[in-house]
Every structure is written in C-alpha cells, then in structure tokens.
Amino acid sequence: MILSALTPIFAIIFLGFLLSRTVILKPVVWSGIERLTYYIFFPALLVMRLSQSNFDWEDIADIAKVIGLGLFVITALIVALRKLIATDLASLSSVYQGSIRFNTYIALACISELYGESGLTMAALCIAVYIPLVNILCVTSLSVNGEGGMNRLSRIINSVVINPLVLAGAAGIGISYIGFDMPPLAESVLTILSQPALPLGLLAVGAGIRFVALSDQSWQLIVAVVNKLALFPALTLAACLLFETPHAIALILLLLTSLPAPPSAYILARQLGGNVSLMANIITLQTLVAIVVIPVWIELGNRYF
Numbered sequence: 001m002i003l004s005a006l007t008p009i010f011a012i013i014f015l016g017f018l019l020s021r022t023v024i025l026k027p028v029v030w031s032g033i034e035r036l037t038y039y040i041f042f043p044a045l046l047v048m049r050l051s052q053s054n055f056d057w058e059d060i061a062d063i064a065k066v067i068g069l070g071l072f073v074i075t076a077l078i079v080a081l082r083k084l085i086a087t088d089l090a091s092l093s094s095v096y097q098g099s100i101r102f103n104t105y106i107a108l109a110c111i112s113e114l115y116g117e118s119g120l121t122m123a124a125l126c127i128a129v130y131i132p133l134v135n136i137l138c139v140t141s142l143s144v145n146g147e148g149g150m151n152r153l154s155r156i157i158n159s160v161v162i163n164p165l166v167l168a169g170a171a172g173i174g175i176s177y178i179g180f181d182m183p184p185l186a187e188s189v190l191t192i193l194s195q196p197a198l199p200l201g202l203l204a205v206g207a208g209i210r211f212v213a214l215s216d217q218s219w220q221l222i223v224a225v226v227n228k229l230a231l232f233p234a235l236t237l238a239a240c241l242l243f244e245t246p247h248a249i250a251l252i253l254l255l256l257t258s259l260p261a262p263p264s265a266y267i268l269a270r271q272l273g274g275n276v277s278l279m280a281n282i283i284t285l286q287t288l289v290a291i292v293v294i295p296v297w298i299e300l301g302n303r304y305f
Contacts, residue, residue, distance in 0.1 A: 016206025050172025
C-alpha cells in the first residue's frame with residue numbers, strides 16, 4: 001500500500017532526472033522552474049492550506065517540542081564530534097545542513113498521496129514551524145567561519161524574513177487566526193497557482209540530482225545520510241512517544257524528518273562558503289537512499305502511532 005502510493009512520486013523524480021539529461025530543456029529552464037515553484041507555486045499552496053484550516057493552536061507547541069528536541073540533539077552531537085566528522089568548517093556546515101534540512105517538494109507530494117487534504121493542511125503547519133528553526137541554524141553554521149557581528153546577524157534574519165515559505169506560512173496562519181474570509185478571486189488565483197507545485201517540484205528534484213567527484217568525502221556522506229535518514233527520524237519517533245504527540249502530527253513529523261536534504265541547501269552552501277561538492281553529493285545520495293528508507297519510517301509510524 002505504502003510503496004504503491006509512493007512509486008509514482010519517485011517515478012516523476014526519475015523522469016525529471018532523465019529530462020534534465022536531454023536537450024529538451026536547457027539548464028536555465030530548470031533553474032526557472034525551480035525558482036517559480038519555490039517563490040510562487042509552493043507559497044500559494046501553503047497559504048491556501050493554512051488560511052482555510054481551523055487547527056488547534058496547541059498543535060504549534062506540539063510540533064515545536066518534537067522538532068526542537070531533535071534539532072538540539074543532532075546539533076549537540078555534531079558540535080561534540082566535529083573533529084571526527086570534518087577537518088574544515090565548510091565541510092562540517094554542509095554535513096550539518098544535510099543532517100537537518102528536508103525536501104519540501106517530496107514532503108508534500110508524499111503527504112498528499114498518503115494522508116490527503118487533511119494531511120496537507122497539517123504538513124503546511126509543520127513546515128511553518130520547522131523551516132524558520134532550520135534556516136536559523138543552517139545560516140548560523142555557515143556564518144561561523146565568515147563575517148561576524150551585524151553581518152552575521154543580518155544573514156540570519158534575512159534567511160527567515162525573506163524566505164517565501166516562511167512568509168507564506170505566516171500569512172496563512174495570520175489569515176486563519178483573524179478569521180478573514182479570502183475574496184473569491186484571490187482564492188481562485190491561489191488555487192490555480194498551487195496546482196503545479198507538486199509535479200514541477202518533483203521534476204526539479206530529479207533534475208537537481210548530480211554526482212560530483214567524491215574524493216575524500218565518503219565519511220562525511222555516511223554521517224549526513226545516517227543523521228538525516230536514520231537518527232533524526234528515530235529521535236522524532238522517540239520524542240512523539242515521549243510527549244504523547246497527537247497521531248496526525250506525529251505521522252507528518254516522522255515523514256518530514258526522514259526526507260533528504262533539498263536543492264536549496266546547495267544554493268545556501270554556495271552563497272555562504274560551504275563545501276558545495278560535498279553538499280551536492282549529500283543531496284543526491286540521500287535522495288536515492290530515501291526511496292528505500294521513507295516507506296520503512298512510514299510503516300513504523302503507522303505501527304507506533
């Protein structure tokens with residue numbers, strides 16, 4: 001059941017990989033598709049889901065507790081074992097990004113197939129809480145070896161306040177909170193704009209798969225894959241049981257934390273001085289391994305929650 005639901009998703013990712021290796025679409029086109037999805041289509045989807053939902057505000061606290069605990073443990077482990085993981089901060093920051101970030105495109109596609117409309121609404125709320133926390137931590141880790149003071153603070157603030165998914169999440173939650181009835185025209189526009197988000201997002205994931213020379217990156221790759229696809233979801237499972245997290249939230253959080261790192265992690269590494277070749281390989285390897293790992297965590301979630 002789970003595998004049959006997820007197979008079309010990974011088939012579309014593979015189609016994106018194949019198309020990106022042909023002359024049908026040039027690299028600049030794929031870049032445009034990804035930017036449209038990231039800045040327009042996905043934000044429209046988040047605003048629609050959150051603005052139309054009547055979620056319990058205690059849900060935000062439940063989500064924050066589980067995600068906060070997982071992020072704290074992984075951050076503490078990487079800091080404590082930093083000399084064993086990497087000899088330079090650029091590589092360490094890329095391993096860290098690969099250990100805590102997740103691919104939103106794959107997330108919403110999987111959740112749509114498995115949990116339907118209600119699952120997408122809960123996922124939008126989880127994303128609205130998860131992304132700001134992760135962005136702050138990732139930008140901070142990448143800024144450690146760069147400029148300090150106000151420049152570092154500015155980067156951290158910008159990573160949150162100009163992130164389109166964060167802005168969309170805040171807008172959707174705000175609309176829901178004040179009980180604002182969206183005008184029919186605005187609702188129709190957002191509905192149409194949200195429809196290409198999932199298929200185009202998955203095609204962009206496939207197009208972004210690339211292998212860069214591994215050189216001496218094997219150990220860092222293993223650490224990033226184990227952290228993201230095994231340790232983080234295991235911590236999430238334990239935290240949900242510890243805090244008695246509601247069933248619907250627990251399932252969504254377990255899925256989110258078992259997903260591979262997103263292409264935006266590569267962009268952030270390139271902009272802020274991370275190890276870009278390592279980041280590219282982490283994203284690619286995690287995406288491939290996730291095909292096998294995600295159904296396992298979903299099955300465990302269904303068993304325990």
